[in-house]
Amino acid sequence: MPKILPFKAVRPTRDKVSLLASRSYESYTAEERESRLRDNPFSFLQILNPGFKYQKEISGAQRYELVRNRYQEFKEDEIFMQDDLPCYYFYKIVNRDGDEFRGIVAAASAEDYEKNRIKKHEATIEYRENTFKNYLETVGFNAEAVLLTYPNNPAIEKIIASVMSTRAEYEFTTTYRDTHYLWNISDPEIVNKLKTHFAEIDAVYIADGHHRSSSSALLADDKKQQNKNHTGEETYNYFMSFLIPESDLKIYEFNRLVNGLNGLSKEEFLIQLDAQYRIENRSTAYYKPSKKHHFSMYLDGEFYSLYLRKNNYEITNALDALDTQILYTTILKPILGIDDVRNDTRIGYADGKKDLVYIKSLVDQGTYTVGFGMLPVTTQEMKEIADQGLIMPPKSTYIEPKLRSGVTIYEF
Structure with missing residues (x-):
């Protein structure tokens, strides 16, 4: 009240x-x-x-x-x-x-x-x-x-x-x-x-x-x-x-960009991703995900689709189901070594009003090494997070x- x-x-x-x-x-x-x-x-x-x-x-x-x-x-x-x-x-x-x-x-x-x-x-x-x-x-x-x-x-x-x-x-x-x-x-x-x-x-x-x-x-x-x-x-x-x-x-999404692959080669990075995602190379065709728990990735001049292997990921609350949290839990922290997404200078953000061309340009010019795209958080997801007393990762929504x-x- x-x-x-x-x-x-x-x-x-x-x-x-x-x-x-x-x-x-x-x-x-x-x-x-x-x-x-x-x-x-x-x-x-x-x-x-x-x-x-x-x-x-x-x-x-x-x-x-x-x-x-x-x-x-x-x-x-x-x-x-x-x-x-x-x-x-x-x-x-x-x-x-x-x-x-x-x-x-x-x-x-x-x-x-x-x-x-x-x-x-x-x-x-x-x-x-x-x-x-x-x-x-x-x-x-x-x-x-x-x-x-x-x-x-x-x-x-x-x-x-x-x-x-x-x-x-x-x-x-x-x-x-x-x-x-x-x-x-x-x-x-x-x-x-x-x-x-x-x-x-x-x-x-x-x-x-x-x-x-x-x-x-x-x-x-x-x-x-x-x-x-x-x-x-x-x-x-x-x-x-x-x-x-x-x-x-x-609500628009906040896409992620990362500078460097944490010491991994491109091939080593893709192999580690394979443990959590089904990966498809989309070549130079722009790819934007159409479902929750799917991500786009731009790396070394090519787009990839990443589909979460759900049998390897456990969802126990509203936060676990959030795409920004999934990306952090499965890629940013364990593979790219970004523990503190709020303060790590290797990570950047692009709100969803900026299209994939913008992400591609930042990677192509060398400002970042890899870019990740996702779908926006829904109002219902935002409310469930708040109702359960949970906290989203920073830069989860552009509203x-x-x-x-x-x-x-x-x-x-």
Whole structure:
């Protein structure tokens, strides 16, 4: 029974939203960031990269303080405004491929995260958790929502459809040719219905944003300890989330690339693979697997299909059945010697939006020696992992939609 509540978002004025909204900071190349910072004074990147004003790289606590200063300047210049009443923010994205994502931006409870009513499937790194917690504590806001998913719910869907049949508060198209729509809804009848419908759901699942949610939970605990008059209703007890139904979630695979064969020749490597896989040489024909537990492999100018020999592999839980785990258990660790897939510099990743041509090019140019392709994780697999309290290997999913930063901002 998670608490999913409306909140008073800080957001750009209607005439500035298309200029201000930005992708996540890390998704830009250095050249792209430079261009946007130079040419667009309203970009949210101006807040995230405050050192640009002084043509200097600034990091750590000093950067956090300058981010806060730049954010306050945007508010003082009335680039931002804040809603007078708590709202649910209905959000729709139609991407350039024609995919449509519809959901609700709202405040999710840090207590629900701690009590596993918001379920996880991915491990977090303590250093990153604490770094982002310190950032949030200094700047006092969060501009990038955690992506949560919930079981399809006809009652919630009916409300979403009704709201989205009306004129949106925002409608803007990005240079990526994705079109974004936002409706800010404070109507008491709709708000109360949504609160009730969300409270009737047993649990929601983190699709993307494990570090953001864990950092928010750490911050909430710190603030609770510092506040002698803590009630549980303070804004720091919640974090901004974008909730979408499971049917709207789009999951891509993360393919693996490895530099070197751990001292093995090509022939020795193939012989060791043969113990776990039926191998077929596909020559130069592009091959993408069509079934779970099947993999594609590109090595030395040729594609191979790898079919798991199931009599040699035991599945006892949802994690054992996950293709990224199978690849790690049968190839990456025992044959290629990659024990720590999170930190080993020999392994690289390519999300499924990049095709086999991309993997082939990285191997052909010598950046990597071998590439492995697989099918995406399904929503059901992701939920089973979370329900069983298990953790996927890193980079198991690349999930859409991706919200723009700065369209709705949650202040603590």
